[in-house]
Each structure stands twice: as structure tokens, then as C-alpha cells.
Amino acid sequence: MTVADDAVRERAGTAPMSHAQILQAMSGLYMGMFVAILSSTVVTNALPTIVADLHANQSVYTWVIIATLLTTTVSSPVWGKLADLLSKKLLIQASLVIFTAGSVLSGLAADSGLLIAARAVQGVGAGGMLALTQVVLATIISPRQRGKYSGYLGAVLAVATSAGPLIGGVIVDTSWLGWRWCFFVGVPFAILAMVFLQKTLHLPVGGRKVRIDWAGTTLITAAASLLLVWVTFAGDKYAWVSWPTAAMLGGSIVLTVVFVLVERRAAEPILPLWLFRNRTVVLAIAASLVIGVALYAGTTFLSQYFQLSRDKSPTLAGIMALPQILGLALASTIVGRIITATGRWKPFLVGGSVLITAGLGLLGLTRADTPYWQLAIGMALIGIGLGTTLQNLVLAVQNQVQLSELGAASTSVSFFRSLGGTIGVSALGAVLAGQVTRYIGGGSGHGSGVPRLADLPPAARAVVQNAYGHATGNLFLYTAPFALLALLCILFIREVPLRTTSALETAND
Known part of the structure; x- marks a missing residue:
């Protein structure tokens, strides 16, 4: 029996999809999610080289990251609303086309302004993939079974997050490639995802008239x-x-x-205010804001720390950040299966937020000479905590809303998580620059640029390394109290048993 046949049966209100059929249908979505996450992390270790090659300043360093995060964030509610109105499959394919166009334009950019604009286009497409994958997952899989597949999604996120810096580092360190291939590398994956989606994903088409806010x-x-x-x-x-x-x-x-x-x-609000009457939605959104900061702060600033404070190559910086990514991948997969088996999800949200707080506190002790094993433990704690909270906050919300609300509810949580990460990266980046300048000394000539350690004399190099080490530790220390707020919000979320029917089955009852 084909997935298409099964989809017809779904619309008729009969048997749900089997495990094999769900994996087949989700294969293109997982690949699309992989390429969307890859696009935001592949530049992490390559940015110092990109900024130097384009003769740009420190603000460009920040905005190459923020441009993608911002458009990913603000476009997510639009994609979520469209998912409630139009064909989800068509929307996912459209988001992949936009992403591919933005990737090619980023690789061809001749100056920093064009690169930032192209990265913004890339973010619109990535926002569609991130938002719509959650919506489709909620549409075809029951909340009770969704934990397992959310775990797979978390593993894909972890692999893409870890592969991005590693791939970017290798590309930059390979002289015959160059940094432009950091953007071209995702294009084949996006095209392959479109092919998989066309063959495997079959969903009913929305019939309402579209009214975008x-x-x-x-x-x-x-x-x-x-x-x-x-x-x-x-x-x-x-x-x-x-x-x-x-x-x-x-x-x-x-x-x-x-x-x-x-x-x-x-008439069709992009962010329905009635969602905020639901206590679970409000608390999950508040927690997601902080979780987003922990997610993006770890991937962005630890990579910079390893390069500028520990004098590691872009490739090695990516390898040294693996404890966080491996922790996220393992926790997502294992906890997802446990939630499916038991139907319990709140203990994992509570435990995950405790681990994130502990990890941030431990990384708050970071200095230039901090032993790597201590950094590895802190990164692993954050990774495990993120693996148990990222997808399950969305799951908690999806379990308490109707089919017609799935798109708006799912993307609201993702929106505020991305918004928290975007604001966090921007604010922490500004704090980092200010603290580094203060620790080095205003008359050092460092300015707001990102230094090349190889170009500095030994004495100055040691000062810069200590400054970045101390400032990076402060960033995580400042973030830790906010993680406690996330824990407080999660404690007040009421645990509701996970439904055993999918949204499509519920709609056909």
C-alpha cells in the first residue's frame, strides 16, 4: 500500500499510518529540516574569514547571523497561518525554493550588504521549513506517538547543528574551495528534499480562502x-x-x-491573541524565549571562544563543540522514545531546564585556560537539557489545541524561541564586544573588529585570548539566571495526558 493510499484512508477516518509509512512521509521533511539548520550554523566557524575577505566590520559579523535568524523568526507565523489555510506540501516546497535561491545569492554576494540581504532571503525559506515540519508532524501523528518522531527531529537538528560548523570549518580550511561554498553546500540537499517530498508526502489540501494579515x-x-x-x-x-x-x-x-x-x-491574525488565554501556551512561550538564548548562544559564542581564546582552527573549533551536540542528539532520541512509551512529558521538561541552568552556570566559569573537560561537561549538560526541552515544549502545546489551531500554536512557540535566540545573540554579541574592549584596554588599538591572532605579537595575543575567555564566561553567567525563569515557567505547566489520535483522525471523528 502506498502513502497516497494511506492518506486517502486517513481522510476517510480509517486506520492511522504505520511506522514505516510515517518515516517515509517524514523523510523529505527531515532532510529539509537538516538543510535549514545547516544554513544557520555553517557560517559560524567561517565568519572571521568571510568578514575579513569582504573587508567588513564587527557589526557585519553579527548581522550575517542575525539576518537569517530574524527572517526565520518573523516569517514563521506567516508560514504557520498559511499552513492552516493552504496545502502544507505546496508550502514546504515553496519554502525550499526560496531557501535555495537565498543560498545561491549568498554564495555569489560581492559585498557585505548583498550577503546580509541574501541571508535574509535564505532565512525566509528556512523559517518555512522549521515551522511547517512541526505542523505536518502534528497533523499526521498522535501526541502520544509524536514524542518518538520529535526525538528523531531533535537528532536531525543536532546532527545539522554539529555538521554545520564542521563543514564550514573544513571548507574555509580547504584553499581550493573558499567560504562561498559554505552557502552552496546546502543546495543539493534542498533539491533532494524537494524530490523526496514530492514522492512521499501526501496530505489533504486546505479549502479555506486565504486572508493574510x-x-x-x-x-x-x-x-x-x-x-x-x-x-x-x-x-x-x-x-x-x-x-x-x-x-x-x-x-x-x-x-x-x-x-x-x-x-x-x-480577521486572520498572524499571531492569534486568543492563544494567550491558554496557560500552557503562555508558559511554554515564556520558557521558549530563554531556551532559544541557550541554544544559539552555545553554538555561536563557543565557536568564537575556541578560535579567539584557545587559538584553534575553524575545523577543530567545530570538533571541540561536539559534547553539546552529541548530548542534544542522544537526549532527543532517547527521551522521545520514553515519552511515547509512558505518555509522561513534564518530568523531562523540568529535568531539562535544570540541566540547562547547571550547564550555563558551569560555562560561566570559563576563562582562556579553563580545562577542556570542564567545558565539555558544561556543553554536555546544556545539550542534554536542550534535547529534552526543545521539541517537547512544542508537544505540550500541540496536545492542548484543536486541529484548526495547530499551525498558529506550533509556530508561536517556535517564533518566540527563535526571537529569544535572535535577541540573545545580538545582545550578548554587543556585551561581548564591550567587555573585550574593556579587558584589553581602550588604547590597545583593538577597536570593534575581530582580531587575527596570527597577526599579533605574543604579548598582545595573550591579552586578547584572556579577554575573550573572560568575556565569554561572563556571557554564560549572565544567561544562567534566565534559565531559572524558564524552569519556573515549566513547573507551572499542567501536565495533560497525551492524546492517542492524530489531528486528522480527530477531525474525521
Whole structure:
């Protein structure tokens, strides 16, 4: 029996899909998720080389990452809304086409401005893959069985997260390739994912008329962008307490208030406000904000630490960050299977948030000469904690909403997780730059640029390495208390037994 035949039976309200059929249907989605995550991490170890080759400054270093994270974040609710209205399969294919176009343009970019713009396009496509994969997963698999497949998804995320820096490092360290191949490398995977999706994924097509909330989308994008511009340049171009800060922060608050007013009257709101009447949704969103910071801070700043404080090559920096990724992969897979077997999910959310807090606290002790085994333990704790919380916060929300709400609810959690990560990377990057300058000394000539250790005399090199080591430790120390807030939010989430029917089966009852 084919997946198409099974899909017909699903729409008729008969037997659910088998394990083999679900894996076949999800194969293209897993591959798409892999390439979406790969696109955001492949530049991590390559950025110092990219910035130097394009003769760019420190702000470009940050915005090459933020451009993708921002458009991934703000486009997710749009994709989620479209998933409630249109063919999910068609939308996933469209997101892959957009991603592929952005990847090619990024690889061909002649200057930093074009690279940032192309990375923004890439992020729109990646946002579609990240959001729609969660929606499809919730559509064809029951919450009770979803833990296992969410575990597979977490493993894919972990592999892509670890493969990205390693692939980027190898590409940069290979003279006949060059950094542009960091963007070209994902294109074959995206094309292969489109082929798999066409052959394996069969879902009913939505029949409602599409009404996209463009006003809400514009407002939330503007509010998030203004907030990111503020935290990126604060402490460098202007003081944290200054008129530019007041103007940008105040403007972001005003735009957010206007967004809420518009959403209250919108026929098809991009971020339905009624979701926030659900206590589980509110608490999961609040926890996801902090979880996002831990996820992106670890991958971004640890790589920079290994290169600038420990003087490691881009490839070796990727290898040294493996404890976090391996912990995430193992925890996602094992915990997913346990949740499917037992139906219990809250203990893993609580335990995961405790581990994240402990890991951040341990990494808060980081200095240039910190023993690697201590760093490895901290990274592993964060990885295991992320593996038990990332997908299961979404699962907790999906288990308590209707079929018509799946798209909006799922992407709301993902949206705020990405928003937390985006703001966190931007703010922590600004704090890092300020602290490094302070530890080195204003008259050192370091400025706001990213130094090349090989170009520095031994004495200056030691100062820079100590500065980056101390500043990186401070970043994780500052983040740890926020992880406690995530733990507090999770403690108040009410555990509801996981449903044993999928959304499609429920809709056909």
C-alpha cells in the first residue's frame, strides 16, 4: 500500500499510518529540516574569514547571523497561518525554493550588504521549513506517538547543528574551495528534499480562502528589527542609557502595542491573541524565549571562544563543540522514545531546564585556560537539557489545541524561541564586544573588529585570548539566571495526558 493510499484512508477516518509509512512521509521533511539548520550554523566557524575577505566590520559579523535568524523568526507565523489555510506540501516546497535561491545569492554576494540581504532571503525559506515540519508532524501523528518522531527531529537538528560548523570549518580550511561554498553546500540537499517530498508526502489540501494579515506581519517585523538594531549597536555606537536607546526601545514598544491592537481586529491574525488565554501556551512561550538564548548562544559564542581564546582552527573549533551536540542528539532520541512509551512529558521538561541552568552556570566559569573537560561537561549538560526541552515544549502545546489551531500554536512557540535566540545573540554579541574592549584596554588599538591572532605579537595575543575567555564566561553567567525563569515557567505547566489520535483522525471523528 502506498502513502497516497494511506492518506486517502486517513481522510476517510480509517486506520492511522504505520511506522514505516510515517518515516517515509517524514523523510523529505527531515532532510529539509537538516538543510535549514545547516544554513544557520555553517557560517559560524567561517565568519572571521568571510568578514575579513569582504573587508567588513564587527557589526557585519553579527548581522550575517542575525539576518537569517530574524527572517526565520518573523516569517514563521506567516508560514504557520498559511499552513492552516493552504496545502502544507505546496508550502514546504515553496519554502525550499526560496531557501535555495537565498543560498545561491549568498554564495555569489560581492559585498557585505548583498550577503546580509541574501541571508535574509535564505532565512525566509528556512523559517518555512522549521515551522511547517512541526505542523505536518502534528497533523499526521498522535501526541502520544509524536514524542518518538520529535526525538528523531531533535537528532536531525543536532546532527545539522554539529555538521554545520564542521563543514564550514573544513571548507574555509580547504584553499581550493573558499567560504562561498559554505552557502552552496546546502543546495543539493534542498533539491533532494524537494524530490523526496514530492514522492512521499501526501496530505489533504486546505479549502479555506486565504486572508493574510500583512499589517500584523509588517508591524511585528518592524518591532523585532528595531529591537535588534538597538541591542546590536548599544554599547558601541552609543551608550546603553542614551537618547538613541530611548528612541529605539520606545519605538519598538509602541510598534508592539499597535501590533496587539491590529491583531485584536484582524480577521486572520498572524499571531492569534486568543492563544494567550491558554496557560500552557503562555508558559511554554515564556520558557521558549530563554531556551532559544541557550541554544544559539552555545553554538555561536563557543565557536568564537575556541578560535579567539584557545587559538584553534575553524575545523577543530567545530570538533571541540561536539559534547553539546552529541548530548542534544542522544537526549532527543532517547527521551522521545520514553515519552511515547509512558505518555509522561513534564518530568523531562523540568529535568531539562535544570540541566540547562547547571550547564550555563558551569560555562560561566570559563576563562582562556579553563580545562577542556570542564567545558565539555558544561556543553554536555546544556545539550542534554536542550534535547529534552526543545521539541517537547512544542508537544505540550500541540496536545492542548484543536486541529484548526495547530499551525498558529506550533509556530508561536517556535517564533518566540527563535526571537529569544535572535535577541540573545545580538545582545550578548554587543556585551561581548564591550567587555573585550574593556579587558584589553581602550588604547590597545583593538577597536570593534575581530582580531587575527596570527597577526599579533605574543604579548598582545595573550591579552586578547584572556579577554575573550573572560568575556565569554561572563556571557554564560549572565544567561544562567534566565534559565531559572524558564524552569519556573515549566513547573507551572499542567501536565495533560497525551492524546492517542492524530489531528486528522480527530477531525474525521
